[in-house]
Amino acid sequence: xxxxxxxxxxxxxxxxxxxxxxxxxxxxxxxxxxxxxxxxxxxxxxxxxxxxxxxxxxxxxxxxxxxxxxxxxxxxxxxxxxxxxxxxxxxxxxxxxxxxxxxxxxxxxxxxxxxxxxxxxxxxxxxxxxxxxxxxxxxxxxxxxxxxxxxxxxxxxxxxxxxxxxxxxxxxxxxxxxxxxxxxxxxxxxxxxxxxxxxxxxxxxxxxxxxxxxxxxxxxxxxxxxxxxxxxxxxxxxxxxxxxxxxxxxxxxxxxxx
Numbered sequence: 001x002x003x004x005x006x007x008x009x010x011x012x013x014x015x016x017x018x019x020x021x022x023x024x025x026x027x028x029x030x031x032x033x034x035x036x037x038x039x040x041x042x043x044x045x046x047x048x049x050x051x052x053x054x055x056x057x058x059x060x061x062x063x064x065x066x067x068x069x070x071x072x073x074x075x076x077x078x079x080x081x082x083x084x085x086x087x088x089x090x091x092x093x094x095x096x097x098x099x100x101x102x103x104x105x106x107x108x109x110x111x112x113x114x115x116x117x118x119x120x121x122x123x124x125x126x127x128x129x130x131x132x133x134x135x136x137x138x139x140x141x142x143x144x145x146x147x148x149x150x151x152x153x154x155x156x157x158x159x160x161x162x163x164x165x166x167x168x169x170x171x172x173x174x175x176x177x178x179x180x181x182x183x184x185x186x187x188x189x190x191x192x193x194x195x196x197x198x199x200x201x202x203x204x205x206x207x208x209x210x211x212x213x214x215x216x217x218x219x220x221x222x223x224x225x226x227x228x229x230x231x232x233x234x235x236x237x238x239x240x241x242x243x244x245x246x247x248x249x250x251x252x253x254x255x256x257x258x
Contacts, residue, residue: 120149
C-alpha cells in the first residue's frame, strides 16, 4: 500500500507536467499588396461582401487577451522574414502593409488566439465604415472610427495538423453604378393614387394615366472591399505563401526549442 500511494501521486501529476511542457510556436506574418488596378485583373470582385465576424477576435495590443490565450508579442530580434520584407519594399510593384511576430501555445481552434489585423492607410476622413463616401447625403459617423486599408482576422491552430486561417479585406476607392428613377411631383401623386387603388381594389387595380418612367444611372465613389479568404495546412519550419491577384501573405510558423 505504501508503494502504491507514491505511484498514484506520480500518475496524477503526469497531465500537469505534460500541460506545462506544451509546445510553443513562433509565428511571423508579412502582408503586402500589389500596386495594380483591381478592376483590371481577371478576377470578378463583387461590390457587396458578407461582413467578417470580428466578435471572437481581438487586436494584438490587447495584453489581457494575449495572456488569456497563451500568446506574447516577439521583439524585433526574433523576426526572420526581414530579407523578404526588404525585397518587397525595394520593388515598386509592392507595398508592405503589415509585419508582426508572436509566440503562442499549441492549442486547438477553440482555444488559439484569433487576432484582428488593422493596417495601412486610414480612410475615415473620406469614407464611412460601410464604404459610403462622406457627403451631405452620407455624413461622417459621430464615432469617427478608423477605416483601415487592411482589415481582417488571422488564426493559427493545431487540429491534428497545423493550420492558418485568414479573412482579410483590402479596401480601395472604386466606382459603382446606381440605377434610380426620378419622379416629378405629378408622377409621385399618381404613384400614391395607384397605391391607394391597389390597396382598396386588389381584385380590380386601375392604373389610370400613369406614365412610364425611364430609370437613370449615376456613378458614385465608394470604398470597395477585396477579400482574401484562405485556410492553409502547414508544417512548422516551412515558409508558406498565400495570395490573390491583389495581395499576398508570407507566413512562417517555427517550433520553439528551449
